[in-house]
Amino acid sequence: MRVEDNFSAIKDRIRQACERSGRNEEDIKVIAVTKYVSSERTQEAINAGIEHIGENRIEGVHEKQSTINGQAIWHFIGSLQTRKVKDVITQIDYIHSLDRLSLAQEIQKRASETVRCFVQVNVSGEESKHGLSPEAVLPFVKELEQFDKIRVVGLMTMAPFTEDEQILRTCFKKLKDLRVEVSKLNLSNAPCEELSMGMSNDFEIAIEEGSTFIRVGTALVGEDS
Ligand SMILES: *Cc1c(COP(=O)(O)O)cnc(C)c1O
Numbered sequence: 746m747r748v749e750d751n752f753s754a755i756k757d758r759i760r761q762a763c764e765r766s767g768r769n770e771e772d773i774k775v776i777a778v779t780k781y782v783s784s785e786r787t788q789e790a791i792n793a794g795i796e797h798i799g800e801n802r803i804e805g806v807h808e809k810q811s812t813i814n815g816q817a818i819w820h821f822i823g824s825l826q827t828r829k830v831k832d833v834i835t836q837i838d839y840i841h842s843l844d845r846l847s848l849a850q851e852i853q854k855r856a857s858e859t860v861r862c863f864v865q866v867n868v869s870g871e872e873s874k875h876g877l878s879p880e881a882v883l884p885f886v887k888e889l890e891q892f893d894k895i896r897v898v899g900l901m902t903m904a905p906f907t908e909d910e911q912i913l914r915t916c917f918k919k920l921k922d923l924r925v926e927v928s929k930l931n932l933s934n935a936p937c938e939e940l941s942m943g944m945s946n947d948f949e950i951a952i953e954e955g956s957t958f959i960r961v962g963t964a965l966v967g968e969d970s
Pocket residue numbers: 778780801822823903944945946960961962963964
């Protein structure tokens with residue numbers, strides 16, 4: 746399938762999810778997750794009008810940035826090793842995986858401009874998942890106030906891998922509630938207005954529950970190319 750066709754099908758599904766939940770489709774940004782696919786396929790995504798590209802490895806960011814033509818907004822969505830921050834910090838626009846103080850310290854040390862970050866939350870508590878426990882989020886965000894290079898634009902989560910709509914919905918709702926709590930702290934570097942949630946198999950539910958950035962790989966660009 747051409748990326749263009751996948752994108753238009755996904756936009757239809759976004760529109761419908763917005764209608765069901767009384768939201769504006771302009772408020773949903775689609776990040777094409779290109780971690781499984783080639784630079785050519787990534788180029789196809791950009792040609793199809795996709796503005797946001799997500800990668801979970803530094804090598805992926807470098808490879809794609811060195812080969813593609815055109816503008817993109819780059820999202821780092823994978824877990825980020827502290828010692829590798831310096832290799833990628835000037836190349837990316839958003840980090841979706843801020844989950845520990847040592848990482849924040851390194852970003853502060855290496856960044857030349859403010860970095861837009863999502864705090865990653867492990868809402869479901871699954872051991873295999875990265876991210877802070879929900880209880881740890883407010884104290885963590887308060888600690889981030891000391892780092893003027895970090896701007897907490899929102900919260901990110903990965904839902905459990907399940908078809909059970911109720912489990913998914915509960916997970917997204919919890920992230921949304923937590924976002925409100927963080928924004929109520931009124932910290933100047935943590936407006937926390939965004940929610941990065943929803944992937945190929947659950948983005949419609951995520952949108953119904955308030956997502957503003959969906960991260961779509963398989964359903965948009967495919968799994969390999
Ligand atoms: C791979 C990945 C995605 C995209 O997953 P799909 O199911 O292929 O849409 C989204 N978010 C993160 C953090 C990922 O690692």
